[in-house]
Amino acid sequence: MNFRAQQLPNALLERIGIKKRTILEMPLEELKGILSGRPSSLVSIAPHGENILVKFALRPENDCSVGIRVYQVKDKMSPPKGFKKEDVDKLVKGKSVVMPCASENGVEEPHMFKLDKETNEVMKFRVRGIKVPDQIEGVRLSNLERENLQK
Secondary structure, three states: OOOOHHHOOHHHHHHOOOOHHHHHOOOHHHHHHHHOOOOOOOEEEOOOOOOEEEEEEEEEOOOOOEEEEEEEOOOOOOOOOOOOHHHHHHHHOOOOEEEEEEOOOOOEEEEEEEEEOOOOEEEEEEHHHOOOOOEEOOEEOOHHHHHHHHO
């Protein structure tokens, strides 16, 4: 998912306490990450007068506009429905878990789950939406290497 800087939902971000200036002062690499749909680093917001730490990510809305997803820092992880103890243990150890899950459109397909240790949020990504690059740190990957990484 790639967004353009002009698509930043500034009014939405301001509504939760993230000023346009905060975005513009972010390091370029972080801004590129946000525009590619990855969560931000931790930012402090005060939507109701009380400071809380959150990460946010851009997301496409059904009406083709750009929305945001906010990940508030939690005291502990809440495992998704259907997770077994061994799945939770993998997440806690920093490993990913891949299992079928219904997407927002109701279609069941493989998703990857990963624990964000800063927020204790379990992040969910459609496997088919994960793009493996052609090269990593200047080294071109073979088709087999790319397939293995995709798995």
